[in-house]
Amino acid sequence: MVKKTIEEINAKIKAGKAVVVTAEELIPMVKEQGVAETAQNVDVVTTGTFGPMCSSGAFFNLGHPKPRIKMAKVLLNGVEAYTGVAAVDVYLGATQIPETDPANKNFPGEFNYGGGHVLEDLVKGKEVLLEATAYGTDCYPRKKLEKMIRLDELPQAILFNPRNAYQNYNVAVNLSDRTLYTYMGILKPNLGNANYSSAGQLSPLFNDPYYRVTGPGTKIFLGGGVGFVSWNGTQHNPGAPRDAHGVPTAPAGTLAVIGDLKQMSPRWLRGVSFLGYGVSLMVGLGVPIPVIDEDMIRCAAVSDSEIFAPVVDYSESYPQGLGEVLTTVSYAELRSGEINVNGKKVPAAPLSSYYGARQIAQILKEWIMDGKFLLTAPAFNIPLAGGISDYQGLVFSDSDPARGCHNA
Amino acid sequence: MKEKMVLYFPPTVTEQPFIYYLIKDFNLLVNILKADINPRMEGRLVVEIGGEKADFAAGLDFLQGRGVKAFPLEQEIIWVEERCTQCGACTVICPAGALHLDRVTMQISFSGDKCVVCEHCIKACPSRAMEARF
Known part of the structure; x- marks a missing residue:
């Protein structure tokens, strides 16, 4: 044996x-x-x-801007990422579609872009638009952030x-x-x-x-x-x-x-x-x-x-x-x-x-x-x-x- | 000779049996690839017409004399190989057998000759590797 x-x-x-x-x-x-x-x-x-x-996605730490922000809503190229974790941590899921996508209103919807595509764009090295809003706190006063990000600039990105x-x-x-x-x-x-x-x-x-x-x-x-x-x-x-x-x-x-x-x-x-x-x-x-x-x-x-x-x-x-x-x-x-x-x-x-x-x-x-x-x-x-x-x-x-x- | 043509029918002529005349009077082989014909509205046919060169020319003259516009098919479907993930989802959607999965290499091939420009593959391809070009 x-x-x-x-x-x-x-x-x-x-x-x-x-x-x-x-x-x-x-x-x-x-x-x-x-x-x-x-x-x-x-x-x-x-x-x-x-x-x-479909059950795929990535956690990102988006880095702390000055002044700091506790992100409440985050869009990456218009696709929403989940923010119910620490201040600048988010999770982007593969099947998330942009809020502006008509989905199946005009059936069958085309679904040309979504979370999976944002992940692909990031690993391609493309710039992705980050839009974040917040309610503001004493420790995280900023209420809005908008910038282009690249994967290599982010502190962490974990699939x-x-x-x-x-x-x-x-x-x-x-x-x-x-x-x-x-x-x-x-x-x-x-x-x-x-x-x-x-x-x-x-x-x-x-x-x-x-x-x-x-x-x-x-x-x-x-x-x-x-x-x-x-x-x-x-x-x-x-x-x-x-x-x-x-x-x-x-x-x-x-x-x-x-x-x-x-x-x-x-x-x-x-x-x-x-x-x-x-x-x-x-x-x-x-x-x-x-x-x-x-x-x-x-x-x-x-x-x-x-x-x-x-x-x-x-x-x-x-x-x-x-x-x-x-x-x-x-x-x-x-x-x-x-x-x-x-x-x-x-x-x-x-x-x-x-x-x-x-x-x-x-x-x-x-x-x-x-x-x-x-x-x-x-x-x-x-x-x-x-x-x-x-x-x-x-x-x-x-x-x-x-x-x-x-x-x- | 054999050529793919797009035929446009004005609303006034859509009820006439042009294909019958092309076959019977001009001895042409007509293969309908795509048809969009509605009674009393403008119609569009994508056809492959084959036959002797003289018959072909006479057949087109006949069509044009009756108000049908005929153009060579210039739109084509392009396979963007670098976007293709070689999955194979397209192969059961393509009605013309233009998208083929080799069962040994398990790779996709696309033959433009067989393509009838139905465009079904464009939205069926998950990685959007098929494009229409004019």
């Missing part, structure tokens, strides 16, 4: 001897060499995903995304006779198309389905820079149904992630617009998976043909919260561009960039092979279903049987 500690793997990375492969490259290796031999040979498996992730890297997601279809405009894109009537959003076999949590090595403190690729997993994400649902391999067949785990926005790149943080729905941010995220044992390889070798997603009607079931699933399809079928729903061939399109996910896994692989990215163990494990939560401070233990990747 192969056993490696993260310290041993890091020593190999420092010596330039670590063998690193992407989750996609791993699949044929395991088929040819088997699990045991691959686990012996490979030290790290890199993953990636690049898709719209903090409360929910990223969803472990599986719905495939959205439309059974009604009118076009739907959703966060899953445009859905044509009568099963005109099926939209999905996951990098499947490359997606981080599909490769670590029981969150054995992905948890608070895990160092990751985030938006082109280095970030960390900070907690499980909002709506984290480890109890979602799983197949015999432990792979969830419905939306399951999520990650909250954090990183220095100043290190990030507009290539991997992109403001996006969804017709009739709103704005969001495409986030590039990659998690390295240390091969601590054979089970880790077994999990990470999962391929698109073994991962299944639920097909959900966005005309009725999703908006009404009915939880009905029309059928399940594999990511291999989805990636072929056509799936079968109710006996009908339906063209399938991704909202998440597989090409981007592949590039992120490659970049992360290169960082590790160059010795400039060492791995970190999670401080503790995020919860599994059935109350197996390690919040009490339980340090990761590889003998935890509940987290095994049971292979059939």
Whole structure:
């Protein structure tokens, strides 16, 4: 049985001897060499995903002007940031739209600019208009501030995304006779198309389905820079149904992630617009998976043909919260561009960039092979279903049987 | 020869079967790419017309003689590759197969030849990588 500690793997990375492969490259290796031999040979498996992730945003400290201000309302290029924290701290959310945006008054609204675009503009190095107003206090007398700001001038800018890297997601279809405009894109009537959003076999949590090595403190690729997993994400649902391999067949785990926005790149943080729905941010995220044992390889070798997603009607079931699933399809079928729903061939399109996910896994692989990215163990494990939560401070233990990747 | 044309119909002629005449009397292949025809109002057709050069010229003379204005299609759709995130959302929206996702490289390609300038992609693209140019 192969056993490696993260310290041993890091020593190999420092010596330039670590063998690193992407989750996609791993699949044929395991088929040819088997699990045991691959686990012996490979030290790290890199993953990636690049898709719209609405629960994203950044905390900014905007710096104290003279005289000081306790900002009560802040607009960045007309997009409101939340000010209910300290004087010049704000949080800008990815889906916030400008107050002047007509939204869906002229349906479907175009939503050409919003929080996600402000974040992209900032990482591009563009100047952004800051408008702040305040009620004024003895300690913070100023009531108004208006200036152009650039990311590099700000004291701090911290990307903090409360929910990223969803472990599986719905495939959205439309059974009604009118076009739907959703966060899953445009859905044509009568099963005109099926939209999905996951990098499947490359997606981080599909490769670590029981969150054995992905948890608070895990160092990751985030938006082109280095970030960390900070907690499980909002709506984290480890109890979602799983197949015999432990792979969830419905939306399951999520990650909250954090990183220095100043290190990030507009290539991997992109403001996006969804017709009739709103704005969001495409986030590039990659998690390295240390091969601590054979089970880790077994999990990470999962391929698109073994991962299944639920097909959900966005005309009725999703908006009404009915939880009905029309059928399940594999990511291999989805990636072929056509799936079968109710006996009908339906063209399938991704909202998440597989090409981007592949590039992120490659970049992360290169960082590790160059010795400039060492791995970190999670401080503790995020919860599994059935109350197996390690919040009490339980340090990761590889003998935890509940987290095994049971292979059939 | 084969050319994409925009035909403008004044309100007085929109109820006449011009396409039928083009096909029957001038032996032309007519492929309607986009149609905006309303009875007793101005209409606009985007068509691809193919056939012998002489037939093509005679067909256009016929149209113009009946008050239909015909112009070569100059508007085009541009794919701004650096804005494209290679997601693929456009590929099920494009009715002409001009936006294509290669299933091996998982990269998008755009063929202007197939584009019918319906403009659906412009607002369907989340990163706004498609633009119309005149």
